[in-house]
Amino acid sequence: MSKLIYADIPRVLKSKILYLILILTAFIGVASVTTVLLESEDKAALFPVASNNFAMFMSVMMPVFSGGLSIMLIVAEFSGGIIRNKFIMGHSRTSILMAWGVIYTFFTILTFLLYVGVFFIALLAAGADFTGVDSGSVIVNLLIVLLFSLKFQMFSFLMICICPDAKTAVICYLLNNITLVPLMLASLSDENSKAMQFLSRIFIFGYTNGEYTLSTEPDKPWLTVLLIALLAAVYMVLAVLYFNKKDLK
Amino acid sequence: MDYVLKTNALCKSYRKFHALNGVTMNVPKGAIYGFVGRNGAGKTTLIRLVCGLQMPTSGSFEIYGVQNSDSKIAESRRRMGAVVETPSLFPEMTAEENLRYQYRLLGIPNYDGIGELLKLVGLDTTGSKKAKDFSLGMRQRLGIAIALCGDQDFLILDEPINGLDPQGIIEVRELILKLNRERKITFIISSHILDELSKLATHYGFIDDGRIVREMSAEELENACRKSLRVTVTDTAALAAVLDKRGIAYSITDAANADIYARPNISELVFALADHNCQLISCSEREENLEGFFISLVGGEARE
Known part of the structure; x- marks a missing residue:
């Protein structure tokens, strides 16, 4: 697996898509704060209001960036036929999939850290008032949101295994956004229903729904982490099972 | 091997x-x-x-x-x-x-x-x-x-x-x-x-x-494809005996046919075969290339 990682990391680093994503991420990180400043000069409200932009980025743009990068570059392996060489060289299907997992998880975390870094630097530069903000809750919230991104990454791997095609990126993104539908339906009956609470733990749109701020103490974070991790593991296992049986051209 | x-x-x-x-x-x-x-x-x-x-x-x-x-x-x-x-x-x-x-x-x-x-x-x-x-x-x-x-x-x-x-x-x-x-x-x-x-x-x-x-x-294919005289006889064993005696290369393809890889005098061949109570029924020249051989092997009809 190390050979696969060693071969693919320079390729990702040479990819223009990566740098485009990183530039856009940094830009959105700044914009997440400056757009709030344009509406209000209340320094105390800056962090909570900017948190909404943070949630919007993590639920809408992060799937595009993290899933997009992995899908585009992995699909290129299929379309260019490089995947065949990996098999002929004796790399197992599981190790190929795991290597992708390691590489693109790394770049998802990198994108996340860049956004969070720029976001907080912009907040500090804008003079945001952090008085009373529970740093512990902020860190837990950040980690949970990162986990949501990684879960989406695993979902995109499963989709690539099923259909290694450029259209997969669009399908993944649409399926991600379709999760809004059950959340809307559940919230129509009762926003505090058990179903709504459960869906909020596994879909980022539910988790960051309503008056979300990074400083809000999350409800049973261990349960949320457990459910997301479980779902991510299920996606990965399904991907491995499917990939191991798949006939390739 | x-x-x-x-x-x-x-x-x-x-x-x-x-x-x-x-x-x-x-x-x-x-x-x-x-x-x-x-x-x-x-x-x-x-x-x-x-x-x-x-x-x-x-x-x-x-x-x-x-x-x-x-x-x-x-x-x-x-x-x-x-x-x-x-x-x-x-x-x-x-x-x-x-x-x-x-x-x-x-x-x-x-x-x-x-x-x-x-x-x-x-x-x-x-x-x-x-x-x-x-x-x-x-x-x-x-x-x-x-x-x-x-x-x-x-x-x-x-x-x-x-x-x-x-x-x-x-x-x-x-x-x-x-x-x-x-x-x-x-x-x-x-x-x-x-x-x-x-x-x-x-x-x-x-x-x-x-x-x-x-x-x-490739050698076998070359032999199969080389220029030959396809003869049909009543007794291939008799044909083999005649050709062996004259040192002519050949291959028996089935009970009645053989390919001769030379240009023998047909009249002499007919008389020699007659001495062995064998008749020459027909003879034709044939030459195959790889394509011809392939078609003869798999058949030339169009398929879905």
């Missing part, structure tokens, strides 16, 4: 469609094995199975004596390279970058051999030109170079000259011959451009409807 690849009753089915129906073939070490069959005969399916891209439905194969079910098959596969349908390369990379990627995949610690490899396939002057800007022939040669990165001694080329212009065909042909002679690399070349294949192959395997219909050496 040492064999690089042996398949045993290999089958591959896609739902109700049987792409391979018990293929048994043997590729001798050092051979250029021409794998001949019409479109859809099962050539690429067999190559995909050998390369590990697909799993056989039943049957087995061995590469360098290692069974496909053996965990050591991955090590055997490392000795082979393949260009399946299209060359496996990143179009956005240069020839050298593509080879570097391949070296990293193989875990080769340095890139020392890349220059020599590029020179071998005649791409040492391409510099920063990206693979997407290469001609088809150049891409094909780069594909072969990529397949050779780990000093492989067995290459599988699936339709390597498809779509190439005459110059490209000559380049690829010369490269294959050079690699076979100088590096003793064994090749399987699948193709339906039979005329071109006949300039390379030392052995042939003819596949039709997912079955190997015949395996033979």
Whole structure:
């Protein structure tokens, strides 16, 4: 697996898509704060209001960036036929999939850290008032949101295994956004229903729904982490099972 | 004889469609094995199975004596390279970058051999030109170079000259011959451009409807295709006795027919046969090329 990682990391680093994503991420990180400043000069409200932009980025743009990068570059392996060489060289299907997992998880975390870094630097530069903000809750919230991104990454791997095609990126993104539908339906009956609470733990749109701020103490974070991790593991296992049986051209 | 690849009753089915129906073939070490069959005969399916891209439905194969079910098959596969349908390369990379990627995949610690490899396939002057800007022939040669990165001694080329212009065909042909002679690399070349294949192959395997219909050496094929006189007689044993006495090469094809590889005096032959109570019923000249032989082997009717 190390050979696969060693071969693919320079390729990702040479990819223009990566740098485009990183530039856009940094830009959105700044914009997440400056757009709030344009509406209000209340320094105390800056962090909570900017948190909404943070949630919007993590639920809408992060799937595009993290899933997009992995899908585009992995699909290129299929379309260019490089995947065949990996098999002929004796790399197992599981190790190929795991290597992708390691590489693109790394770049998802990198994108996340860049956004969070720029976001907080912009907040500090804008003079945001952090008085009373529970740093512990902020860190837990950040980690949970990162986990949501990684879960989406695993979902995109499963989709690539099923259909290694450029259209997969669009399908993944649409399926991600379709999760809004059950959340809307559940919230129509009762926003505090058990179903709504459960869906909020596994879909980022539910988790960051309503008056979300990074400083809000999350409800049973261990349960949320457990459910997301479980779902991510299920996606990965399904991907491995499917990939191991798949006939390739 | 040492064999690089042996398949045993290999089958591959896609739902109700049987792409391979018990293929048994043997590729001798050092051979250029021409794998001949019409479109859809099962050539690429067999190559995909050998390369590990697909799993056989039943049957087995061995590469360098290692069974496909053996965990050591991955090590055997490392000795082979393949260009399946299209060359496996990143179009956005240069020839050298593509080879570097391949070296990293193989875990080769340095890139020392890349220059020599590029020179071998005649791409040492391409510099920063990206693979997407290469001609088809150049891409094909780069594909072969990529397949050779780990000093492989067995290459599988699936339709390597498809779509190439005459110059490209000559380049690829010369490269294959050079690699076979100088590096003793064994090749399987699948193709339906039979005329071109006949300039390379030392052995042939003819596949039709997912079955190997015949395996033979180039020498055997040459004998089968050479100019001959097809004679029909009442007693082939008598014919054999007459021809043996005169030292004329021949082959008995069935109970009534034989091919004579010479131009005997027909009158003398008729009298000699008459002495053995044998009649000459008919005779006709025949000459087959690889295409003719292939058609006679698999039948010429159109198929879906």
